[in-house]
Amino acid sequence: MRQIISSVMFICIALCTMSRVAVAQSYTPVKNTEEFKRLFAARSSAITSIQSDFTQQKSISMLENKIISEGTFTYKRENRLRMEYSKPYKFLFVMDHDQITIGNNQQKSSVSANSNKMYKLISQLTLDCFTGNVLNSKDFDLTISENARVYKLVLIPRQKLLKSLFERIDILISKxxxxxxxxxxxxxxxxxxxxxxxxxxxxxxxxxxxxxxx
Amino acid sequence: MRCLKFINCLIILFITINSLHAQSGMTGLFNPVDSVGLYQMNIDVETFHFSGLLLVKRLNDSTIRLVMNSEMGPKLLDMELYPSRYKLHYAFPKVNHKRFLKTLYDDFGTLFQVRIRNKNLSVEHSQNGYSTTYSPGKKTQIIYTADSLSNLFTSGRVMEGTSVSSKFLYVFEEGTSNISFMKLEHLPFTMIISLTRL
Incomplete structure (x- = not known):
């Protein structure tokens, strides 16, 4: 009998925990988007630099496993970005205003941001996410939702080149x-x-x- | 009459051994079906430099699938390579030009030895090894050179008529038949593809 009671209690606790996690992960629309935009803009404008580690997960339909890369990320206002991949390959991407330098074990090359559309697109998108410019971009339709932990921005591309590349872009912002x-x-x-x-x-x-x- | 039969047998045996040699040069590239190779790729075309990741999956004995990705994520190109054609699954708009795609097909088809599948071959022996010549087109010949010690293709060239249009090489992990690096260089214009296995 004791065993049955303890089993039932364990299942109840497990269910409660799972439902709490589910609630925490489900999103509801942000009621006042203008207020959120003001908060994010104010917070972003106070950020002069960010340094962090990053993990990049790439899922390719052809592959069963994800390709997981790791590295360090540095952002400095205005328009400076450095992403240094260390695993499983070495790759360096540096954007200094409109100058882009890329390099790996074998070679390094510098180009104007305008001459390499792919790198420009990705770096500008990353910068816009950190600076908050993405909220006012005309290149996307934007919806904002939230849960207890994060704000979630869903961007649906409108601009032609972005539309040809991405179906949608989700950005999670820590509260x-x-x-x-x-x-x-x-x-x-x-x-x-x-x-x-x-x-x-x-x-x-x-x-x-x-x-x-x- | 018996003598003629014996000579015939000898010729057949010689041709068979040569063909086996030529085919065995491909080991190290063609892994089991469904296996995937991951390469760090650099492509230089005139002054333009591009780098990315290349995934190569063997679909069957004569077909491979190539997927090129930018290191920072998005897919640039996805195509299947057959002995005489390619099938495009996806191309980033800036690289989606027929001439460029055909050049990539020729180059990767040569490096990964897809263009030579089911094609006639002739073998020529030298002191250091042997060369195997395939004719995938009327005026095109692809010549792979193997050294006698490893029996693996270590270099080669593509001939258009009488002139060399590109040359290529393979570098192997020491003591194995696994390719660690390969490079193809066009000669009439500047285009170099180099792949380092990850």
Whole structure:
């Protein structure tokens, strides 16, 4: 009898925990979007730099397993971005205003941001997420929802090139630091790329040299 | 009459051994069906440089599927390579040009030895190894060179008529038949593809 009671109690506790997790993960529309935009804009404008680690998960329909890459991320106002991939391959992407430098084990090359549409698109999108510009972009239809932990922005591309690449882009913003936690890119090809930012350090001084590649 | 039969047998045996040699040069590239190879890729066309990740999946004995991705995520190209044609699944708008796709098909089809499947071949022996010549087109010949020690294709060239249009090489992991690096370089214009296995 005791065993039955303890089993029932265990199941009840497990169900309660699961339903709490489910509630925490389900999203409801943000009631006052203008207020959220003001909050996010104010918070973003106070951010001068972000340093973090990141994990990139790439799901390809052809592959059963995801390709998981890791590296470090540095953002500095205005328009400076450095993403350094360390696993499973070395790759460096640096954007210093309109100059992009990419490099791997074999070579490095610098190009104007306008001459490489793909890199420009991805880096601009990432920058716009961190600066808050994405909220006012005419390139997307935007819906905003929230749960206890995060705000979720869903962007549906309107612009032609973006539309040819992405079905939608989901951005999760932490309610603790009001900075981007996760960016999920759903491609028109059916593949997905997810960028998750960990160990964020906000407004630590970042030397400009970080964005100069010699 | 008996002598003639014996000579015939010898010729058949010689041709069979040569064909086996030529086919065995392909080991290291053609892994089991459904296996996937992941490569870091660099492509230089004139002054334009592009890098990304290349996934290569063997679908059957004569077909592979190539998927090119930007390191930062989005897919750029997805195509299947057959011995005489390709099937496009997806191409990023900026790379979706027939001539460019045909060049990529020729180059990757050569490097991954798809274009030579089910094609006639001739074998020529030298002191250091042997060369196998395939003719995938009327004026096109692809020549793979193997060294006698490893019996693996280590380099090659593509001939258009009498001139060399591209040359390529394979580097193997020490003591194995696994390719760790491959490179193809066009000669009439600057285009270099290099792949490092991850």
């Amino acid at each position: 603790i630091d009001v900075a981007v936690d996760k960016i999920e890119l759903a491609e028109t090809s059916g593949d997905h790329t997810t960028l998750i930012f960990h160990n964020k350090v906000i407004n630590n001084p970042v030397n400009d040299e970080v964005f100069k590649i010699h």
